[in-house]
Amino acid sequence: MGHRFALTLVGLVVCTSASLAQSPVQAVFAACPTTTRAFSELQVQTPARLVSDSSALQKPLAGSAHSPTVVEFVVDTLGVPDLRTLSAKRGTDSLAIKHASQTVARLRYAPAVASGCKVPQRVTASAIW
Numbered sequence: 001m002g003h004r005f006a007l008t009l010v011g012l013v014v015c016t017s018a019s020l021a022q023s024p025v026q027a028v029f030a031a032c033p034t035t036t037r038a039f040s041e042l043q044v045q046t047p048a049r050l051v052s053d054s055s056a057l058q059k060p061l062a063g064s065a066h067s068p069t070v071v072e073f074v075v076d077t078l079g080v081p082d083l084r085t086l087s088a089k090r091g092t093d094s095l096a097i098k099h100a101s102q103t104v105a106r107l108r109y110a111p112a113v114a115s116g117c118k119v120p121q122r123v124t125a126s127a128i129w
Contacts, residue, residue: 032117038074039114039121046113048075048121052106069096070126071104077118079109089124100127
């Protein structure tokens with residue numbers, strides 16, 4: 001009976017050390033970034049993710065030429081697009097850019113995360129407005 005107990009104890013120790021080595025949760029994180037600049041998608045562990053209805057990005061604007069407009073903007077730490085940072089990367093139709101601005105204002109995101117902290121991130125969206 002004592003032999004079984006030792007075997008069980010060794011098995012427990014092995015399992016415990018193995019589970020610690022495989023734990024995805026870090027015991028210590030790097031300090032939160034102190035900069036207010038916007039991060040790119042490659043600089044964060046978890047990129048900003050659209051959580052509101054994305055069907056608004058797929059509705060063509062009546063009378064548009066159906067050419068894709070690409071806009072870039074910053075999603076803040078609350079998941080709200082900052083319209084002051086909205087810029088057109090492709091497509092110069094002023095009506096499409098106006099519609100894009102109105103649509104982006106309604107979108108909500110899960111904020112990007114870097115070092116365990118919510119950070120602002122530059123986001124690019126492409127759609128037929």
